[in-house]
Amino acid sequence: MALLGGLALSASLVTAPGAATAAPAGRAAPQAPPATYTNPVTAGTVDTLPDPTMVRAKDGAWYAYGTTNPIFSSKGETREHFLPILRSTDMVTWTYAGDVFAQEARPSWWRSNTRAWAPDIRYLDGRYYLTYSLSTSGIGLATSDSPTGPWTDRGQLVPPNSGCPSNAIDQALFTDSDGTHYLYWGSYDTICVSAMNATATALRGPVTQIARGRRAEGGFVVNRGGWYYLFYSDGGCCDGAFSGYTVKVGRSKSPRGPFLAPDGQDLMDLRSHAGIVAAANGNTFVGPGHNAITTDLAGQDWLVYHGIPSATPDFPPLNTVDGVKTLSQRPLLIDRLDWIGGWPVLRAGAGPSDTPQAAPVTTGVVQSGFETASLAGWRLRGGKGEKWSVTQVPDAGGVLTQTGSPTKGLPALLTSDTRVNGDSRVEADLRITGGGSAGAVGLVVSERGNDRVTAWLDRGRKALLVSVSDGKKSTETSAPLPAGFDYDDWHNVAVEVRGHILTAQVSEDRLGDPLGTVTATVPDAGVRGRVGVASLGTTVQADNLSAADLYVPVTERVDDPQLGPLLPAYSDDFDGTGRPEAGDPAWTWVRGAGAANAVKADGALTWPTQNAEIYTTNNTASVLTRPTPAGDYVVEAKLAFNGTRGNQQAGILLYENDDRWFKLAHSVLPLTGLANTVLHQTEFGKEAERPTTVPATAVFNGPMFGGPPAVTTWLRLAYHYDAVHNENEVRMATSTDGSSWTWGGVWTMPKRGDLKIGLVSMNASGALATFDYVHTYPLK
Structure with missing residues (x-):
């Protein structure tokens, strides 16, 4: 595909392994490790394993743990499993190994309607520490002498009112080289850290905010080469085929931060961030995120994460302890994590895999x-x-x-x-x-x-x-x-x-x-x-x-999309004065009467934001459109935007109609948990029908977030037509200087009608969008 290239795998495979170890009593002998694997690695074992974490236990096997979910729905089971556990000797072939808590034996201090989420597993002081979140907010701890239990409830580790302005969920432990334990947690929209006591059973000292971003959550820290790397996810985690989850990273010289993205931006800045590790690439998975990291016997790091199969994204409605819910299927994925130029990236930037890949090395010479x-x-x-x-x-x-x-x-x-x-x-x-x-x-x-x-x-x-x-x-x-x-x-x-x-x-x-x-x-x-x-x-x-x-490191990223020469017939530098369609009749309006103040002046199109929108059933905003060229192409706009309050936005679209479009905008969004505070985001959304819900949702909208915006931001939408699946694929990119680009994820939707290039300035009045140009290029 044209928007995210593939890469020949460089990880070493053991071709002459020694004899496999015998299994402990009561366990099946491990088979020879497979040479390849195909995501999801939990296919045929469980339907889903959201928010996964993984550890190699002292019996030599790997154990994976996931969020409470209906893991056997396809087999007719109608209940959820509370923090399910899987076991594997090769990280590829998994068996179900039980649950941390039985439904009838949940800790008595839990609220009656709570569900256990996002476990994190560690081995500390000779036992297994499993922290987990509660859907009603709060973080619990259980310990065991075995990776499969029985587990001893250690009570609430972090209360809902934790001193972090976000939800007290999505935690992960980390132990520094001086022996200090730290806990990272937070969701919607702040991630925090606190030191812990010597036994990692209570917080000690101040709570420090280390990252902010729209829906930022799922922090996970590793120490590599003298740097502390904070992995986290942002965007929507669990909206089926509209899930915009994306894994990002920042690094610091201290476990308390400040953590900086690759462009030097502090993760506490009130803007979306670069440092994309994994994003949807247009294949069969969307919403890759909530990661952990594990290492195989060759030293190769692997990203452990979940993704949503776009063909079967949703479960039927399920009666949970917190009411009837439509949950997204989020099976376990693994992929090679490369460190290039001091920064981690999934498969050198190729994104999640859905074809056979070289398997982790789990048997040595x-x-x-x-x-x-x-x-x-x-x-x-x-x-x-x-x-x-x-x-x-x-x-x-x-x-x-x-x-x-x-x-x-x-x-x-x-x-x-x-x-x-x-x-x-x-x-x-x-x-x-x-x-x-x-x-x-x-x-x-x-x-x-x-x-x-x-x-x-x-x-x-x-x-x-x-x-x-x-x-x-x-x-x-x-x-x-x-x-x-x-x-x-x-x-x-x-x-x-x-x-x-x-x-x-x-x-x-x-x-x-x-x-x-x-x-x-x-x-x-x-x-x-x-x-x-x-x-x-x-x-x-x-x-x-x-x-x-020893693994062979990958040292170069896959190429970003390459642009051909400018297509003047599909571009406009907004020279002259007056209405845009007067100077270039290729422009036409949808509800243009509401945008009478959108005019050209000084070589730019200026357009005050409208108190209107195109969001699900509320289609009141004006859209300025023009035709797209044949074949694959990139639309680029240079946008100056002075928004200051929540929901103001302006940007570019690939627009079919009011209910089917792709949009990349500089958006101003409220920061959850802090009044009168807003985030400036590059918001990449799509809107279309969501037929897999029960009942089917006529129109649904989902966002993912790219690199940081600035007073002037360059926006790109790269279009590719997938003829095999009759599918539109669109990838976003942003820049703050017009030359260095952060390429983000890919949205897809079935192709029906023709797309048009579109511009919007909308959602809340009081801001001004200034489009310096719209340029279109063929995609090489």
């Missing part, structure tokens, strides 16, 4: 979950007197356990028979089981004779330490770990070696919140040898050890 008693394929090296065996423990199943009498000063190693060669990611879950205040557990990254690279959790030094030895000399590089770091709890140590550069990180849950990071130089390019586990001066346990070919 070396891999073991140590589920069987046999240690065939592993060899003991180093110290004497140590014993290595497999022990069964709750949650994790089988784990590698080292006991005996560790030899002081000489590490004990258990390494793989299989050698790893080249750029690799090596990781394992590690913990110290011996008492005292000293000792270390290590991940052997490369061992070849006397050449050895090991990443240590060193309890005596209170540090993550990387040692590089060639048998003659050794070098050490370390980073301190937080004062409260508990070496007895499971921690994940992941090491990536690309060329001669090694990066090691330790975290509790692999969710972009490292507690320590070390970068070192290694003599050999890539990993050259065996991998394994080491202990020094104590006894240890290890699990989920893997070594996989």
